Amino acid sequence: MMRKVTLLTLAGLLLAAPSFASAPASGNCGRPPQSLAGATTNEAIFAKDACDPYSLAVMAYIWGKPFVDSAKIRVFFTKPDDPLASRPPSVAGAALNRFGHGRVLADPVNKSGVGPNNDTLYSNATFDLQSGPFVVTTPNFGDRYYTFSVAHPDSSTSASYGSRTHGPKLPQLFLHAADYQGPIPVGMIEISSGDRYLHLWGRTLIRSADDLPKVHALQDAITVQRYRADGTLEPVGDPPVQRQWPAGNDGRAFLRQLAVAIADMDLSPQDHAMALRLAPLLKAAQADQWPAEIRGRAIEQGMIDGEEIATHAAQGFGILTGGWSVNLSGPRFGTDWLLRAAIAKDQIFVTVPEEAIYPIARTSADGVPLDGHSRYRIHFDAPPPVRYFWSITLYDDSGTMVANPVDRYSVGNRTPELARADGTLRDIVISSGRPRDAGALWLPAPESKFYLMMRLYGPDDSIQTGQWLPPAIVKQPTS
Template identity: 35%
Template sequence: MKRDDLEATHEAVLRTLPLFEMARMRAATAPRRHPQRGFAGPDAASTLRWLNTFTHSKRLLTPRDREVVTPNNDTLYTNAWLDLSEGPLVIEVPDMGERYWTLGFLDMWTNPFAYAGRRTTGNRAQRLFVHGPQWTGTVPEDMVEIAAPGGDVWIIGRILVDDDAADLARVAQLQQQFSILRAQDLQAAARVADTQMDGRKTETPEAHAYRAMVDAAWARNPAPQEDHDTPSLWHRALRVAEPRLQQALGEVCQALREDAQPSDIGGGWSVPMAIRTDWGRQFALRARVARNLIGALGIEEAMYPVAEVDHQGRPLDGAHRYTLCFPPGAGPQVDAFWSLTVYRKSDCLLVDNPIDRYSIGDRTQGLHWDADGGLRIAIQHAAPSEPRDRANWLPAPPEPFYLTLRLYQPRQAHLDFLYAYPPLVRHAD
């Protein structure tokens, strides 16, 4: 293959990868079983799934959960895949009291095009009217309009919860009051669809399956305007031999997962994305997020500073010990809450550890604060020797890892990139 053809194939994979990853996530997270109507398919190997219905996590995620990469350990997830091909849908949400919650609406190109929740639509009971690009009509006055750019939508919601039985039960009662109805008659909208793949497989996809899934998703979800030249690249990639496309897939996926993100805001930290509602022409970044951070929301809802290197630019590795110090009065500035989570680099998942702690944040019980109000977090594989450090220990794996600092409803200092993120310091061996 000529070099320019190989480069074009790599670029085509980079630009279309979000479509495949969203299809994979639908297959992985759309429910096999409906609580009233039973299984979508005849057996465990079936690729049939329920759409237009909510599923809710009942506990915080742990290393046993492998469907979602870079999952948070702060909120319960609310998940739904919408099919708008038969008309608009109405989503009913109960009164959420004072609790933080959000529903992020993502198109199949991973653009977080709309939100409902504490920040945007408030915490009152409400109805959301969701329609596709072909629909024409009048939105009912008592409903909030959500205009989708394509026929398929992923709703990924988060509801803040304390990790105790009482609060988990309170949130479970709220979850039961979420519903998705057909707009035409306000009846339950759940329907069965064939996802055509095993979403649990996270390795590099096979070229023939990749082609099929991208074409199927694209047919229902037009490319964003910024992708005006993506169709020609994709058609060019379709003309290459399958082994060459497979090579490009392997190389792109490996690079997206293994390349360390350099620090761009100092201290080892980077902000891998500053999206609000769409990616524009940030194709490489869009693909990287689709592969490693799929389901991420826009920065006004949540920011995700990431550290893959220390303050001297060296990749993070559990063979070393690290300290992160928030000076007095200089912690993250948020209107909701913040947390720091560690992930294994090889698969972007949470890490087993002897104290079952996967994150530290402003809601963590039992932290040791310095006399002046500062906070020192010990990030290492083995338990620290000092009691103070053990109280503030965030266990790391004995291998390469990365950190994500989640900022829910970040304040202006973060949004304007004026906040001074503390350096991630590696101890001398």
């Protein structure tokens, strides 16, 4: 059954939503709300009887952050105001229904989203399924690792197709809206969604800097065509028009952005119920000024506290070990909205866990936040048990790679200096200054807070079950 919250039903929802002044007093609406800044569970954040503006603002941030962040990424990549404009070579952006390709590995210039990898070239297409259906054709990748992940506007990923599932050559992909009534071409992989927008994130492994021309040729061979009812294919045509994205960074802007984001989404029953619960707040945010019964400061404080909750959750979810948080569920959140917000903060659009696991660390093994004023060491007894590749990438607190004198943003199995002649791995030293230990490999850090993300592509069963865990991040003496 379709559960789509269309623009019409959303407009009706906002028009029908009672104002805070007219809403009947219930729960704690008439009482001063308690601060939620220290909340650590969904039950505390989404208390059933909470209905005051502050509490609803916290809920809106935790529940809606993945939607807003995903939509911002769509807008960034597709450039609705100038969709055919050129993009920087590190940004895999393009107009709707077209592939854009990153032509260089992500680096400090790449500001798209948070936590991009430094291992693969990205290829990304954002589809407006209402203007489809579409057929995606990819080349033969040979023995090179590649994957295409199906990502949704709630920040979840439902599938990943590539080397793991089909070897060197994928069948054609057939993407269509959930209400499509036409035939499904024989032999194609069917991808369907009730959401208007759908991302297809491609990742192609780079083995060395000399490898780029070969991967560029593979990217250039990826095509998107529109499927006609008679079974023929045609060009995708002009980019569809997108809804106007509200500008701003304050609480009112966030709520307006959230309303626009969910207008094009197929919400689950649980998410739809939350949209109804937040309708009075979303309605109030559309006005030029907050209604008299809402203090703007309460909304802003709710947003601040919501961000603090998400930040804290991002520091410790899943299995906690040696400073690392290991999420074995990947982007399969279910109704765990706090986990969804935590993943969106640092790891949005991660692929499914059987494709890759992404341990993340914001603290060292002693629980103290990672900071470039300290020095850290990671020791591997043996390489991680992966089929394809592994790496550790460093980001500043905002999720951007950091410029450094050796242009090294990650280390992993393709870093020539990491492995000794006998196959053992050198220790990795993380610091803002060059280490004196000539036997270690330096991963430069900023003189400020940072975090680490490990990527384990093709994880074996010991990783997927949590039997293998990353080695500890050990803080070193500074003298």
